Amino acid sequence: MTKSVILTPxxxxxxxxxxxSDREVPGLSIIVSAPDRKRWRFRRVIAGTKTIVxxxxxxxxxxxxxxxxxxxxxxxxAVARGEDPRKIRRAEEALAMSVADAHTIYMAAMRRGxxxxxxxxxxxxxxxxxxxxxxxxxxxxxxxQLTEDDCWDAVYDKAKASKHRANxxxxxxxxxxxxxxxxxxxxxxIMLKEHPATxxxxxxxxxxxxxxxRFLSDEEIEWLFRALVDExxxxxxxxxxxxxxxxxxxELFEAPSDEVVAGIWTLPPGRSKNNEExxxxxxxxxxxxxxxxxxxxxxxxxxxxxxxxxxxxARDRIHARMEAFAGRIISRWHFHDLRRTFRSHARRVGIDNxxxxxxxxxxxxxxxxxxxxxxxxxxxxxxxxxxxxxxxGLAHSAGVAESLLAPPCEPDPG
Numbered sequence: 001m002t003k004s005v006i007l008t009p010x011x012x013x014x015x016x017x018x019x020x021s022d023r024e025v026p027g028l029s030i031i032v033s034a035p036d037r038k039r040w041r042f043r044r045v046i047a048g049t050k051t052i053v054x055x056x057x058x059x060x061x062x063x064x065x066x067x068x069x070x071x072x073x074x075x076x077x078a079v080a081r082g083e084d085p086r087k088i089r090r091a092e093e094a095l096a097m098s099v100a101d102a103h104t105i106y107m108a109a110m111r112r113g114x115x116x117x118x119x120x121x122x123x124x125x126x127x128x129x130x131x132x133x134x135x136x137x138x139x140x141x142x143x144x145q146l147t148e149d150d151c152w153d154a155v156y157d158k159a160k161a162s163k164h165r166a167n168x169x170x171x172x173x174x175x176x177x178x179x180x181x182x183x184x185x186x187x188x189x190i191m192l193k194e195h196p197a198t199x200x201x202x203x204x205x206x207x208x209x210x211x212x213x214r215f216l217s218d219e220e221i222e223w224l225f226r227a228l229v230d231e232x233x234x235x236x237x238x239x240x241x242x243x244x245x246x247x248x249x250x251e252l253f254e255a256p257s258d259e260v261v262a263g264i265w266t267l268p269p270g271r272s273k274n275n276e277e278x279x280x281x282x283x284x285x286x287x288x289x290x291x292x293x294x295x296x297x298x299x300x301x302x303x304x305x306x307x308x309x310x311x312x313x314a315r316d317r318i319h320a321r322m323e324a325f326a327g328r329i330i331s332r333w334h335f336h337d338l339r340r341t342f343r344s345h346a347r348r349v350g351i352d353n354x355x356x357x358x359x360x361x362x363x364x365x366x367x368x369x370x371x372x373x374x375x376x377x378x379x380x381x382x383x384x385x386x387x388x389x390x391x392x393g394l395a396h397s398a399g400v401a402e403s404l405l406a407p408p409c410e411p412d413p414g
Contacts, residue, residue, distance in 0.1 A: 007065055012038060022065075027053075027079065028072035030060060040068040042075050047082040055086070097190065099146065100139040102180055103130055105188050115184060121250065121273055126172060133158050133169045134176075143180065143192055151177075151197035155204070162312070163205035164334060171202030214337045215344040220322065220330065221391070222398035227321035229403045234298055234307060235314040237289045240404060241297075242335065244286045244388055246342035246360055248273060249335040254306045255297045263287045267361070278361035281381035283388035284407040311335070342387060349390045351383045359383050 004021040005011055011020055012030055015038065019031040027044030040057035057063055057071050078085040107130075110123055130139075137154035138146065151173060159166035177200075179185050180192045216224065221243070228236045242252055251267055259266055260282070267278040282290055290297060300307040315335070323330050339360070346356035359380055395406040 009061075009065070012060055012065075022069065022072075025069050025072045025076055027076045028068060030068075040071070042072045044076060044079045046079050046084055049082070051084065053079055053085060097143050098139065099141050099143050100135060102143045102185075102190050102192075103135070103139070103176060105190060106176055106179055106185075109179075109184060109188060119273065119275060120270060124250075129169060129172045130176075133165065134173055143190070146177075146196045148197040148199065151200060155200070159205055167202050167205050170200045170204055173197075174200035174202070214331060214333055215341040216333060216337065218345075218394055220326075221341070221394050223322040223325045223330075224318065225395050225398045225400050225404060226325050227318045229400050230321065231314060231318060235311070235318075236404065238298055238311065239314075239318065239338070240391075241286060241289050242338050243341065243391060244282070244289075244384075245280045246339050246387070247278075247280065248339065249311070251278075253298050253308065253311065257290075257292050257295060257297050260290050260297070265290065272361060274361065276361060279377060279380060280359075281377075281384045283385050285388055285392055285405070286384075288405050288407070345390065346383070346387070349386050351386055355379050355383045 004023045006024055007020060007022045007030065015030065015032060017032050019029045019041070022028040022030075027042050029041050029043065030038050031041050033039050038060045040060060040063055041054065042057070043052065043054045045052050053075070055075065057068055060068075063071075075085045107123075107127065110118055110126060134154065137157060138150055141150060155166050155170045155173070158169050174195075174197065177192070177195050177197065180190045181195045185192060224239070224243075228239055231239075238253060241247075242249065245252060245265065247267075251271060251273075254271070255265070255267070259268070263282045263286075265280040265282060267280070269275045269277050272278055280286075292299075296306040298307045299305075300309075319330065319332065343356055343360060346359075347353065351359070358376060389410055392401065392406050393409055395401040395404055396409055400406075
């Protein structure tokens with residue numbers, strides 16, 4: 001049994017092995033852990049249970065007797081009341097958790113897919129949204145003290161630069177806070193009694209025509225082509241290829257160059273939104289624009305990787321030039337609207353609805369089994385060729401075909 005005394009420095013200096021308990025604070029003792037090392041330990045059974053609480057403070061004399069007693073006294077009182085001080089400490093730490101720390105736990109759960117397996121693209125989007133928009137604004141705040149005003153102030157601050165992105169930020173922030181306040185958050189050790197801003201709305205700001213309606217007319221495409229003449233080569237290539245391929249922005253702009261082989265761009269399942277491979281047959285114009293000696297189709301000039309920055313500012317510059325050519329205000333358009341532009345014009349240029357859906361790599365509801373693999377690839381190629389012929393014609397009509405490296409017009413084979 002450990003000897004109990006009212007500890008003094010002399011007692012501790014004479015101790016060469018074993019341990020000495022402090023009579024003033026039940027559970028506190030000094031133990032010899034090595035020939036020249038003595039540590040403070042709290043060890044006591046929780047009242048009414050068989051559970052032993054054991055905690056270590058640190059070494060003597062780094063921590064004096066008074067410091068050790070000040071540390072152990074509240075632990076001893078909690079144990080005497082039948083409470084586990086370790087749980088109390090965890091609760092206190094949880095209440096002091098920052099938004100940034102909670103988000104780290106949230107993203108770990110998202111990557112594991114605890115409740116629902118998310119696509120790699122979705123996880124990446126969540127990460128980017130936090131790093132770019134949420135974290136810099138509220139990441140340092142204590143989660144449990146976060147208010148509705150804090151959340152909305154952050155969203156409105158983002159709206160100064162982009163209402164469209166502010167809407168997305170509001171939606172993602174609400175999703176994160178709902179998770180923290182729910183069962184999964186509690187199981188992960190997050191203590192948030194309720195969602196602090198249930199009014200967060202991903203459609204709060206009016207961003208012009210609804211996303212599912214906006215597309216560019218032939219006249220607007222001509223203005224777009226004229227506006228691209230004065231743009232940097234990277235962005236010029238990017239926006240034209242986005243139109244030619246009807247691809248999603250991240251799928252194209254983050255593509256390694258080795259995905260393009262012999263005029264065929266093969267998007268692997270791991271990079272597509274629906275986890276399905278997509279095959280895009282590039283025509284002469286697309287092949288010319290996709291040629292590069294770099295690792296990425298659009299290499300970053302600053303880092304080893306694809307160029308992710310600058311595209312939104314380039315879009316804004318292009319839009320401003322389009323309005324100058326039009327002599328009037330033009331409804332805002334987003335990257336996805338270029339993809340929708342293809343879908344809206346597909347039937348008019350001779351592409352059947354089913355083939356257009358295949359070209360967009362949409363889920364094949366109702367059309368599975370209609371075509372075998374070779375038929376499907378051939379029909380896709382014919383569709384992309386027809387769409388490129390249409391765009392080449394518009395580039396010539398706009399008088400900028402040569403500047404944009406467009407090939408000569410070809411007659412419609414039909």
